[in-house]
Amino acid sequence: MKKKMEVQEPSCHRLQESLLSSSSGYSNYRGVLNWCVVMLVLSNARLFLENLLKYGILVDPIQVVALFVKDPYNMPAVCLVIGVWSNLKNTVVLLLQGCFSEHFGLLVHSINLSVILCFPVAVVLMVKSVTPVGGAVALGVYTILFLKLYSYKDVNKWCREMCYAKARSLSRSISCPSVSWSEGRGVGSQVTYPGNLTCRDLYYFVFAPTLCYELNFPRSPKIRKSFLLRRLCEMVSSWMVPIIQSSMKPLEDMDLSRMVELRTHSAVPNHLLWLIFFYTFFHSAMNFVAELLQFGDREFYRDWWNSETVPYFWQNWNIPVHKWCLRHFYKPMLKRGVSKWAGQSAVFLASAFFHEYLVSVPLKMLRPWAFLGMMAQLPLAWFVACFLRGNYGNAAVWISLIIGQPFAVLMYVHDYYVLQHREESAGVGPD
């Protein structure tokens, strides 16, 4: 029998599926991602060359820098962002005094947090000269600060509770607060509860690319300069290209918010713009900041591009917010005996509220489109989960992103222009 097999020539085929068949289980498409980037760069390069041949080199690097430096003083939104500092100082003073009772401290903190949410809204709505883009950025910064300080308060409360519990269980008189602050912060060692209550620690957390406070963040061993440079180039090019592209002329009399508006009206479709925003903000910018601060946890997003269900997408595209919701909103509710279903609905509603907050207030018009957009996810999620599997589910999620998102944006843009036109024709516009 063995000899008989030898007569046959060595086989050069074997039973296997094509890689692109979904049944092959193959999924390494890094090259396809590179293809997308190359296509994006090449199509931009063509436009860039066309403009260069048409107008010549009109971009003066000094002018560009001057534009960024000169502009802030004209914008109330930027002043609002700087105003964040005063609020931070409030918090620091609150903490460092450390002589409040638990209940009084909670009250003061709650007042502080509500001020953070309400103060920018009042400013944006009352000051006429705040542009939508400036307003959105300012509100975004205040929202991030709100989430961060909420987490800071929560974690420190947990630490105090653990300290008391530990003191009780040890039944000794060494209570945590008696450990001196300098003792808590050893060189290279872990920081323990009261040792973390320093200005330095709070400022690090405020700048770190995360919303969840922790006493000892994982730190990367060193700052890689080439990594930093690459992320910086990505950020700069993602801003410069559309400006150069759309037209070379209006650079002199252009401010930051007009540049953003120009970007949104450029030929790049809304969906591509969102993808570029995602990459620039969640990959380039956050990694850049993290590298500078030697912040170790770079998980700012997971593989949402493979999501086969709608919830998977929402849980994985924005990890800092998702982590915050889970840790400071959903889990505490579950601990208090709220049912899973009610907890999920509450998270969903809070998310819808913040989407509305970040869109309606800067545009100075209350419209239900962002909220409805969020609500439309529910039947979509149900449909995808029931009827679609694998690649078809993934395609459905992509289609909802490609079609659904621009639709909501379009509704706002439409309403905004109608409103502006009405104001102008009523004589409220340019004097």
Added chain:
Amino acid sequence: MKKKMEVQEPSCHRLQESLLSSSSGYSNYRGVLNWCVVMLVLSNARLFLENLLKYGILVDPIQVVALFVKDPYNMPAVCLVIGVWSNLKNTVVLLLQGCFSEHFGLLVHSINLSVILCFPVAVVLMVKSVTPVGGAVALGVYTILFLKLYSYKDVNKWCREMCYAKARSLSRSISCPSVSWSEGRGVGSQVTYPGNLTCRDLYYFVFAPTLCYELNFPRSPKIRKSFLLRRLCEMVSSWMVPIIQSSMKPLEDMDLSRMVELRTHSAVPNHLLWLIFFYTFFHSAMNFVAELLQFGDREFYRDWWNSETVPYFWQNWNIPVHKWCLRHFYKPMLKRGVSKWAGQSAVFLASAFFHEYLVSVPLKMLRPWAFLGMMAQLPLAWFVACFLRGNYGNAAVWISLIIGQPFAVLMYVHDYYVLQHREESAGVGPD
């Protein structure tokens, strides 16, 4: 020490890289591929709708079928393809007689193979009415047949050699040919040498999506109807969409080759067209045929999209040809004592020859562009291998595909139109 750790809240961050960073080692981007497909379909759908609103529904399915059925009789190229059968019959007769000596058989086979290569060239060059597309398809079919029969001859020769060797080593008188043919072809068992010399076996090999002959191909257990249907839909849509897209009118007076020409001149860039061709031919069509024939080995391409060097791309985008070159050209040369370097050059030159053969002859003009395009791969490969790694290498391969390929095609198109125009102005054109 243990108690001290308990004071800290459970950590919610850990040291990790972002997924999109190349250092993370993550590579599952199946979703990005789906995104590309969705974008392609959506952008086509928009054009389709625009045309539908402009012209209404002009496509009559019966008309389309009639177009395909009616057309062949007008085309000499199709007659050429049908002519393949006569040649196949030659081979079968040659084999089944089985009474030639080894040397005489080789001679007859060589003559037959050279006829396969030269006959269509003569027809295409002499018959005026062969269009470039028809000529290229006919030459392609003849080339495939050439490679298949070469492999068939080689494998059977190896089998005979092994039979003799076995007979000698066993020093018994049971020589292989004495095993009756019917005995060799057991139900469900492996076929051994002389048992494979049947018409049925040869025809199966000719239609099977591979160029390498084997006595016992791996077979898939059953024909999956849904798989077959999906591949068929992909093939049909990849042909229908550009026709509907480009314009709805000229369907009545259009033949197959004009449809292909229309396709190449449509708005879809050359590179996208190549990608669609790759998918339609190497995935949809080959898998369709393989599923019909229950042919088990579906490896028609490997992961060339991830290739970081130029040779990796050439070795992985077209597996049937790569396998054939390795098995019937490169390895036999090595066995005869040719150096590795000389062998690789020979494969490269043969490949360049066939590229030229498939392009120059149908266009009826001998131009060095395809050959030069192949030659330009050498310095490119050297440059990529020396200076670029990882994603940068991959991007370089993509750029060479996106820019290099259309450039070569453009040179031919340019020369073709110049030639046609000269002929027309000289009065050779329309009478």
